[in-house]
Amino acid sequence: MAINSAQKMQMKSGKGFIAALDQSGGSTPKALSLYGVEPEDYNGEEEMFAAMHAMRSRIILADDFTSDKVIGAILFERTMDAQIDGKPVAQLLWEDRKVVPFLKIDKGLEDTERDVQLLKPMPGLDDLLARAKDMGIFGTKERSVIHEANEAGIEAVVAQQFEVAKTVCAAGLVPIIEPEVNINSETKAMAEEMLARALMAQVSELDADQLVMLKLTIPEEAGIYDALAGHDNVLRVVALSGGYSTDEACRRLSRNPKMIASFSRALTEGLNVKMSDADFNAALGENIDKIYRASVN
Template sequence: MNEQQLERMRTGKGFVAALDQSGGSTPKALLQYGVAEDSYTDDEGMFTAVHTMRTRIIQSAAFDSKFILGAILFENTMDREIESKPTADYLWEEKGVVPFLKVDQGLDVQENGVQVMKPMPNLDRLLARAVDKRIFGTKMRSVIHEANTEGIKQVAEQQFEYGKRIFAAGLIPIIEPEVNILSEDREESERILKEEIVRQLAKLHPDVRIMLKLSIPSVDGFYSDLMQDPHVVRVVALSGGYPQKEANERLARNPGLIASFSRALAEGLSFGQTEADFDRTLQRSVEAIYAASIT
């Protein structure tokens, strides 16, 4: 594990850029960017198009380690290059940004009010490749739709079991049990989830380190105590579907919680923009998300 990267993630000021749209969400991300589905004919064309988009973001002067601590990549992005360098190496060596990798294979069907992750039979092989590619950490996502105690317990147990395997492989896991912001009993879901996270943290070996990626809570400051747990490197927040402005406003009311935004980060970016317009738009987003993350 890269100790310099660990210290940056533990104490640095800034946020984590989520550039990890996968096969299912890539067409939507490209459409938001102004690239229609009829502009590519197969998965290879789609992934090439989204890598071009991500490369443009990463190479922008606005994508600066002054504001951005880390970036989460999709597996296909990890396997590609930027300026003849593996993407993770480019992020760290050229930008000073810590590279993470999305490792989950998507969500299972909803049951007990939640969607756990699909099985990951090839996880160990993927983790070995990530280490070889000089990835620092991983991310994996589950979703909680209802305040179902049994379902939320299943989410937490699955996330932490995989998290322990990931840490044993030499990587820092980002555990992401997202609470659906449209849930009618969202606040109760957050309460149950926090109890389960505390329970799981208490069972970890003293040496294990993780990160948490959580929905911006209904109650301001609700996750502040989790930030003090010795196992927790950092607690980051997903935008969860909020527009950037609202996500930033909610985030700023939670001291210590930093952003890990995807759609909110790319808001306003377009394939057809000039480089100057693209950079200005991204700069405004980066600075606004950064400001909300350091309150």
């Protein structure tokens, strides 16, 4: 199954960043609270997700949320299944904003073993991928976490990620492999060295038509992922903000010119549900511009 060639070109060489709009069940209350929507403001899961969808819709429809600076967006499954202004979200993103849609497919993390957290099982993955393809999704995202420089643990994370990635590729989609290194790790730099080696070993074994993207914590050693960014099988290397403030994440990213941003919390920093549309658009536009400049520096 062929991937969309225009979307592939935008992901490979487009100027801008990928917006991470994929907060799921566990992270939704915190994201809403930062937006000024507290748990007492909604009753139950359905109302919580409705509030989150309203926030995401406001972001997607904002003046600056276009491919001029935002080249892709990662969606939660509920968002993919929802509509904005009467259009399926993935369709609206590409047709109206020229933003390439991705889907978060992981079901969360296992408990920590060997200083890492592997992906939980993903039952029904083949059906989800087929549905995503039908709905115009270009690629997927799946997140693991590395807490310390444990080589066996890191190799297990990367091996599992590439096993899932090959399934995604077979469905005609491009996986974003996300082995996040905890920014508070005391062995962060060493873990990143191990991760770079493990990723290169796996990438080098891919078939020519198996394209992947990598979403990585901004490294301590600038440029450590440059060789991966230049690999024929790697469409793009993108950076997660990982808890850094917008300014700090952008500062660190600007030292890694072969990475672009894929920020979540840093994108929505300072936004509030009570803002007027003008104030909301201005604040979001400022964040978008800041992340864009760090991504194209």
